[in-house]
Amino acid sequence: MATGTAAWLPFARAAAIGWMPVASCPMPLAPRDNSKKKDELIMLNVSGRRFQTWRTTLDRYPDTLLGSSEKDFFYNEEAKEYFFDRDPDVFRSILNFYRTGKLHYPRQECISAYDEELTFFGIIPEIIGDCCYEEYKDRKRENLERLQDDQEDNKDMKLPNMTIRETMWRAFENPHTSTMALVFYYVTGFFIAISVITNVVETVPCGATPHHKNMPCGERYTVAFFCMDTACVMIFTVEYLLRLFAAPSRYRFMRSVMSIIDVVAILPYYIGLVMSNNEDVSGAFVTLRVFRVFRIFKFSRHSQGLRILGYTLKSCASELGFLLFSLTMAIIIFATVMFYAEKGSSSSKFTSIPASFWYTIVTMTTLGYGDMVPKTIAGKIFGSICSLSGVLVIALPVPVIVSNFSRIYHQNQRADKRRAQKKTRQARIRIAKSGSANAFLASKHHGLLNELLELTGTEEDEQKLIRNTSLLESQHHHLLHCLEKTTAHEFVDEHMFEQNCLEEALQSYPSRSPSVSSQGSCTICCCGSRSTSRNTALHIQSSQLAVHPSSRSNLNLRAEDGSRVNCKGGQVTTAIISLPSPPSLAPHREGRHHPHHPTTTTIRPSHRGEHPRSPRASRPPQAPHPPASSRCPPSDRSLSVDRNF
Amino acid sequence: MLSVIWETEGLQTVGIVLLVFASIKLLHMLGLISFSEDSIEDELELSTVRHRPEGLEQLEAQTRFSRKELQILYRGFKNECPSGVVNEDTFKEIYAQFFPQGDASTYAHFLFNAFDTDHNGSLSFEDFVMGLSILLRGTVQEKLNWAFNLYDINKDGYITKEEMLDIMKAIYDMMGKCTYPVLKEETPRQHVEVFFQKMDKNKDGVVTIDEFIDCCQNDENIMRSMHIFENVL
Numbered sequence: 001m002a003t004g005t006a007a008w009l010p011f012a013r014a015a016a017i018g019w020m021p022v023a024s025c026p027m028p029l030a031p032r033d034n035s036k037k038k039d040e041l042i043m044l045n046v047s048g049r050r051f052q053t054w055r056t057t058l059d060r061y062p063d064t065l066l067g068s069s070e071k072d073f074f075y076n077e078e079a080k081e082y083f084f085d086r087d088p089d090v091f092r093s094i095l096n097f098y099r100t101g102k103l104h105y106p107r108q109e110c111i112s113a114y115d116e117e118l119t120f121f122g123i124i125p126e127i128i129g130d131c132c133y134e135e136y137k138d139r140k141r142e143n144l145e146r147l148q149d150d151q152e153d154n155k156d157m158k159l160p161n162m163t164i165r166e167t168m169w170r171a172f173e174n175p176h177t178s179t180m181a182l183v184f185y186y187v188t189g190f191f192i193a194i195s196v197i198t199n200v201v202e203t204v205p206c207g208a209t210p211h212h213k214n215m216p217c218g219e220r221y222t223v224a225f226f227c228m229d230t231a232c233v234m235i236f237t238v239e240y241l242l243r244l245f246a247a248p249s250r251y252r253f254m255r256s257v258m259s260i261i262d263v264v265a266i267l268p269y270y271i272g273l274v275m276s277n278n279e280d281v282s283g284a285f286v287t288l289r290v291f292r293v294f295r296i297f298k299f300s301r302h303s304q305g306l307r308i309l310g311y312t313l314k315s316c317a318s319e320l321g322f323l324l325f326s327l328t329m330a331i332i333i334f335a336t337v338m339f340y341a342e343k344g345s346s347s348s349k350f351t352s353i354p355a356s357f358w359y360t361i362v363t364m365t366t367l368g369y370g371d372m373v374p375k376t377i378a379g380k381i382f383g384s385i386c387s388l389s390g391v392l393v394i395a396l397p398v399p400v401i402v403s404n405f406s407r408i409y410h411q412n413q414r415a416d417k418r419r420a421q422k423k424t425r426q427a428r429i430r431i432a433k434s435g436s437a438n439a440f441l442a443s444k445h446h447g448l449l450n451e452l453l454e455l456t457g458t459e460e461d462e463q464k465l466i467r468n469t470s471l472l473e474s475q476h477h478h479l480l481h482c483l484e485k486t487t488a489h490e491f492v493d494e495h496m497f498e499q500n501c502l503e504e505a506l507q508s509y510p511s512r513s514p515s516v517s518s519q520g521s522c523t524i525c526c527c528g529s530r531s532t533s534r535n536t537a538l539h540i541q542s543s544q545l546a547v548h549p550s551s552r553s554n555l556n557l558r559a560e561d562g563s564r565v566n567c568k569g570g571q572v573t574t575a576i577i578s579l580p581s582p583p584s585l586a587p588h589r590e591g592r593h594h595p596h597h598p599t600t601t602t603i604r605p606s607h608r609g610e611h612p613r614s615p616r617a618s619r620p621p622q623a624p625h626p627p628a629s630s631r632c633p634p635s636d637r638s639l640s641v642d643r644n645f
Numbered sequence: 646m647l648s649v650i651w652e653t654e655g656l657q658t659v660g661i662v663l664l665v666f667a668s669i670k671l672l673h674m675l676g677l678i679s680f681s682e683d684s685i686e687d688e689l690e691l692s693t694v695r696h697r698p699e700g701l702e703q704l705e706a707q708t709r710f711s712r713k714e715l716q717i718l719y720r721g722f723k724n725e726c727p728s729g730v731v732n733e734d735t736f737k738e739i740y741a742q743f744f745p746q747g748d749a750s751t752y753a754h755f756l757f758n759a760f761d762t763d764h765n766g767s768l769s770f771e772d773f774v775m776g777l778s779i780l781l782r783g784t785v786q787e788k789l790n791w792a793f794n795l796y797d798i799n800k801d802g803y804i805t806k807e808e809m810l811d812i813m814k815a816i817y818d819m820m821g822k823c824t825y826p827v828l829k830e831e832t833p834r835q836h837v838e839v840f841f842q843k844m845d846k847n848k849d850g851v852v853t854i855d856e857f858i859d860c861c862q863n864d865e866n867i868m869r870s871m872h873i874f875e876n877v878l
Contacts, residue, residue, distance in 0.1 A: 008725065010718075011773070012743045013874050014780035015756055017788055018795045019816060020870040021861055022840055027870040039717065100724070341660070344653040378657045381664065 043081035044095070049088040050081070057098050064122040066098065090117040097123065105132035111139040145411070146418075168246035188239055189302045195232035195295050198225060233269045236262065236295075257310075258301060265295040308412055312405040319404075323397040327364070330393055334360045334386040341379040348375060359383075364390025441491060443477050696729035698770040707771075708778035715774065722770055731768040733757050747821030755815060759795040785871050789858050803851040809837045 013030075020027070042058065044051040044066075061067040076083045084091070090109060094117065097103040105114065105128055118125050128136050162170070171181035202218030202225055218225050240262045247253035268288040300306040313320065335356035342350040349372045350356045359372040363386050374383045484490050492500075698704065704715055726735065733754065740753040760776045761768050779787050794800070798808045813833040820828065844852045844860045861867045 008721065008739050009743070010781075011777060012740065014777050017780050017871065017874060018756070018759070018792055020867055021789070021792050021796075021857070022813065022816070022836070023866070023870065024836065024839070026866045027873055030873045030876070341656060344649055344656075376653060376657070378653070378660045381657075381660050385664075 044091075045076070045079070045081045045083045046086055046088045046091045047084070049091075051091070051095055053095065053098065060098060060101075061123075066094075066121060068122075070122070086120065087113065087117060090114055094118070094121050094123065097127075102129040103127050103132075104129055105136040107135060111136070111143050115140075146414075165246050166248070168242065169248060172243055172246060184239075185302070188235065189299070191232050191235045192295055192298050192302075194228065195236075195292070198228050198232070199292050199295075229269060232295075233266050236266045236298075240266065258298075261294055261297045261300075264291050265298060268292055304412065305409075308409050309405070312401065312408055315408070316401045316404050319397045319400045323394070326393050326397075330364065330386075330389060331357055331360045334364070334382065334389075337382050338374060338379060338386070341376055341382050342374055345375045345379070350374075350379075360386060363387045365394065366391060437491070439473065440477050440480050443473070444481070444491075696767075696769050698729070704771065704774060708774050709782035710774065710778060718774060718777070719770060722773060729770065731773075732766065736768060744819045744821075746823065747819040749819045751811075751815035752819055755795060755798065755812060758798070759791070781874060785862070785868065786858065788871050789861050790854070793854050793857050803853055804857070805851050806837060806841060809840060809852075810834060813837050813840075 039054050039056050041052050042055050044053070058066045058071075065071055071082055074082045074084055090106070090113065093104050093106055103123065103125075115125065125136065171178055171184065175181045175185035203216050205214045206217040206220045240259070243259070243262075244250060244253060253259055268291050271288055300310060332353075335353050338359060339350050339353045339356045342348040342356075350359065356372075359374075362369050362372075363383060366387060368387075374380050480491060698719070701712060701715060704710075705712055708715070710718065723729065725739065731739075736757050737750045737753040740756065741749045743749070757768065758764075760772050762772055762775070776791075779791050783791070793804070796804045796809060796812050798811060810833060813836050817828060817833050817836075822828070841850075841852065843864075844856055846856050846860070
């Protein structure tokens, strides 16, 4: 019930006394209002701005946050007020909803921010008042289109494992995805242009030859033009057949406008081939040649502006229809009037009403060729009225079409701009995100380094390395650490991971050992997981390991690779290497370590070539742990192992 | 020969006459000429309908509501009708919201007339609060008086069968179509008959105020139902 009626309910109930004397049955008892709470003022503190209202105002809508007991969660005991940490400007319109029963949409607010606030306070947007509902819906639709545009761009990303058909279709639809597609695009565009120019030049008079009069070029150089035409039609036919083959839904493709244009463009040629030089049908054949001009519409695949124009005309169909209808009406009226007005005058060109149509059209569109002019005074009066009204009738629907075109065009421009900015935006976002991941990795190094230093014992070094990470950060890092421990895998940064993946792939090729299949699967799952999520791609970082010449250790390594379940695995080993400064130390140490444990069945990281990289998240694989069981506590054990050296 | 000349001349005249009329019409439409003088004054009327009630003390004295109750009532009233008065259409709309199934407009009309004691076509806060005071805090006598006033459509002191029939039809209209048992055409009429049999003591076809009050006071059901809405506010 609306607010007003809540206020008028006591009145309606009181007025029911009017029914009592005529009632046929005794009345039921009225419900007792036991909660005789006095109406009190409630203080709502929204981000520092205080709003006050009666409790009953808020109780009008019991299924929203403020009207139900849900607001008790936000009650602040000390200040005896309800505190909401939300936007106070939007809260104004929300509170007004309670007061007046009408929800208004403030035009200067962002639509998604407003939506969020509505959701938070439990108000459905459908009750926005009529005054603001249209604006709300328009903005929401725009926003949705914008988001859709962004999502559609993701289609450009190449999915792995696309069939040839899908690749071809993608190449046809988005020419900038591969060079082949681009070449194809330009070649077809070139041939369309050639074909159109040929059609045009065919009709130009070429100059007199000795035995014939001035004849058009087409008839003079018949063979050349025929060859040119054949070549173009060949190309178009091939293109059409390829598109037909690649289309995901052939039936839908065949019904689409572009394919119909394609067919219409090439059909006259074939019909011409099939038909003989029969005199009767050659007239029809000549007509068919007109359709060759439709080839120019094939350019609309190449030009976005043309497509927008076509789309605009389609969306303004009703305005165009109205324009046509009103023009027709006006033409008929004025043609009739002019005919009768000019009937009296001698030698008038207005011989019939349809003949006057021509005059009316020319006058209404303010062309005024002057081949037909009225001679009587009445005719001139009506002629002037005709031209004045023509201007009005045509000028009225045109701005609607123009504004439609402008809106669609700007939308497209925006989409293009967004696409162009997208790359830089995403790069920046990625840097920001990886910053936090790097923070974790960096803190890990420092943490481990801390532990090591605790054992080696220099106080100053320890304190130097205690970073002042905030509590939030340290808790976040702890969480990530717990995840690492849970899964017995580690976080590494992107470069490392890509490197590892590549190297695994490379390494799997030269070996013909029986475990090659498992490695193959390793690489596949390795690269597959890369494309899905970066964070969970965990790979042992031991990029500083030197490639060992000993084939024995290699073989062992491969066998161990095969034993890996996930193509990933690893353990944190020494933290000594984590200091960026002495990377040169690490490889040697690991190099030395490795031959010492050739037969361990631990999960080992794969070999790496030497890659001098500065912030190495390096974990040389050391600790000999049995693979299946305890993988978890590496650091202390590895430390102890290292100490033995 | 002559007829041809006349034809053309005739057509020319027709054309000129048409042109003149069309241009006058166009200018009138564009508002440059006006034919009647009273079009300007229409615009001033709507802006002056605003009403401020008498002071709180006066209303307190005139009605049986406490200060707080008057405050609450006024707040609700003013919220719904910011201009301070309710006209009949708004009143019908508001009342119709309580009875979504049927058509409450006829009964609302009668109700409006009953509340609008000074018959000026609009319900001010004083009218509203006076009516409520009688209905909620008045004696049984006053309530019955009020009910009689409601039924007596032409306020002549007598309730005729036609008046009663109108009221009854209005009440049954509020029920709407979907009732159980199904509403029949003659149900209101039958109800009116029953009412008149009970109330019209001297069988003269009309019910006077005394007959009405007498009869109601003797009827237990009616007496009890008068007290139902006492704690509405």
